[in-house]
Amino acid sequence: MPLVHLSDMIGHASRHNYAVGAFGVNNLHFLEGIMQAAENRRAPVVLNLIAPHFENQTFDILMPAVTSAAQCATVPVAINFDHGTDIASAERAIRAGCNGVMVDTSALPFSDNLWQTRDIVAMAHACGVTVEGELGYVPGIEGENARNHPGELAYTSAAEAAGFVERTQVDCLAVSIGTVHGRMKGSPKLDFARLAKIREATSVPLVIHGGTGLTDDQFRRLIANGIAKINDYTALSDAANRCIRENVSADPKGGHSGLLAGVRDVVRNEVERCIHLWGCSGRAAEVLAQCRPWHGAEHVVLFNVPATISENEISSILREGKKSLQAIPGVRNISTSRSIQPDGEYRYCLSISLASKSAIEVFQDHPAQQRFENSDLWPRVTEHLTLDLEES
Numbered sequence: 243m244p245l246v247h248l249s250d251m252i253g254h255a256s257r258h259n260y261a262v263g264a265f266g267v268n269n270l271h272f273l274e275g276i277m278q279a280a281e282n283r284r285a286p287v288v289l290n291l292i293a294p295h296f297e298n299q300t301f302d303i304l305m306p307a308v309t310s311a312a313q314c315a316t317v318p319v320a321i322n323f324d325h326g327t328d329i330a331s332a333e334r335a336i337r338a339g340c341n342g343v344m345v346d347t348s349a350l351p352f353s354d355n356l357w358q359t360r361d362i363v364a365m366a367h368a369c370g371v372t373v374e375g376e377l378g379y380v381p382g383i384e385g386e387n388a389r390n391h392p393g394e395l396a397y398t399s400a401a402e403a404a405g406f407v408e409r410t411q412v413d414c415l416a417v418s419i420g421t422v423h424g425r426m427k428g429s430p431k432l433d434f435a436r437l438a439k440i441r442e443a444t445s446v447p448l449v450i451h452g453g454t455g456l457t458d459d460q461f462r463r464l465i466a467n468g469i470a471k472i473n474d475y476t477a478l479s480d481a482a483n484r485c486i487r488e489n490v491s492a493d494p495k496g497g498h499s500g501l502l503a504g505v506r507d508v509v510r511n512e513v514e515r516c517i518h519l520w521g522c523s524g525r526a527a528e529v530l531a532q533c534r535p536w537h538g539a540e541h542v543v544l545f546n547v548p549a550t551i552s553e554n555e556i557s558s559i560l561r562e563g564k565k566s567l568q569a570i571p572g573v574r575n576i577s578t579s580r581s582i583q584p585d586g587e588y589r590y591c592l593s594i595s596l597a598s599k600s601a602i603e604v605f606q607d608h609p610a611q612q613r614f615e616n617s618d619l620w621p622r623v624t625e626h627l628t629l630d631l632e633e634s
């Protein structure tokens with residue numbers, strides 16, 4: 243299981259003066275291309291799910307594939323939810339399997355950004371999940387022309403960054419020093435002096451969003467000045483778009499698969515280029531050895547009820563219980579089952595799948611869980627057995 247704690251992965255990059263890539267995943271072609279590149283280069287990698295890219299149920303449908311790709315990998319992987327704007331979106335991401343969440347409330351005034359980020363940090367940390375905050379404003383949306391989203395760039399100030407990190411307890415901080423999301427008009431001018439000051443004033447690794455269009459030298463200087471994670475989507479999307487356009491001109495009447503042929507390969511090539519440039523190649527083994535593995539957990543209750551309680555009654559209690567417990571932060575899934583052997587030691591099983599070992603504590607202490615157990619379950623149960631398990 244090569245999922246590792248995102249904060250450990252970024253911390254390793256920060257201590258060893260390289261940057262880990264967080265590559266935007268919005269479909270299976272990108273997912274495969276990114277994973278192949280990380281495997282080819284023996285590099286740690288962050289699979290980045292960018293909130294504004296997902297409508298309807300796409301995120302929930304894609305996440306099982308992302309989790310499965312991470313679990314099948316031989317290189318360390320973390321799964322990050324990018325640009326969540328409130329605690330509900332962060333909770334949903336953790337429920338779906340992300341072990342890092344980025345909070346983007348940077349368009350708010352400083353104090354509102356600080357309070358909202360702090361609330362999300364408290365919830366996410368209780369579940370063991372890494373949090374990235376953002377201070378200053380990087381305009382635009384990944385993958386689109388920055389001029390379509392002309393919000394004013396607001397630079398991060400070193401003094402504010404120090405207070406923000408200390409008071410929110412974020413694990414890493416996205417800074418605004420001259421990049422924009424998506425494609426930039428003209429060449430970006432980065433404020434390296436500002437970055438050096440932010441690094442000096444803060445104790446956490448720093449992150450850059452909007453790296454598309456930067457020169458190799460600019461990337462090297464960013465890393466030399468404390469950038470330990472770089473978010474990249476637009477360059478991958480541009481490579482994929484070029485590939486599709488070439489497919490169309492080669493065969494204007496080609497079918498859907500023909501249009502997408504080669505997309506995975508060009509994404510892989512671009513990711514490999516970045517991984518190499520950012521100093522990430524060949525780091526997989528040391529990251530796996532030095533970073534905590536990420537394991538999901540399970541809270542299982544086996545129980546019996548007296549014969550006076552009907553199957554219908556117990557089903558309805560468990561159904562209602564599932565509804566209220568499902569909303570507890572860190573709960574990923576709840577299943578109920580019944581023993582196949584009618585005279586087995588325990589007749590019923592309630593199994594709660596959680597984001598991590600620490601999420602078990604959040605679950606146990608939550609008022610909804612205590613209400614369910616104390617008012618609905620225990621008064622009806624004759625005997626029970628509870629088990630807390632960690633994935634191995």
Ligand SMILES: [Zn+2]
Nearest residue numbers: 423451452473
């Ligand atoms: Zn971003």
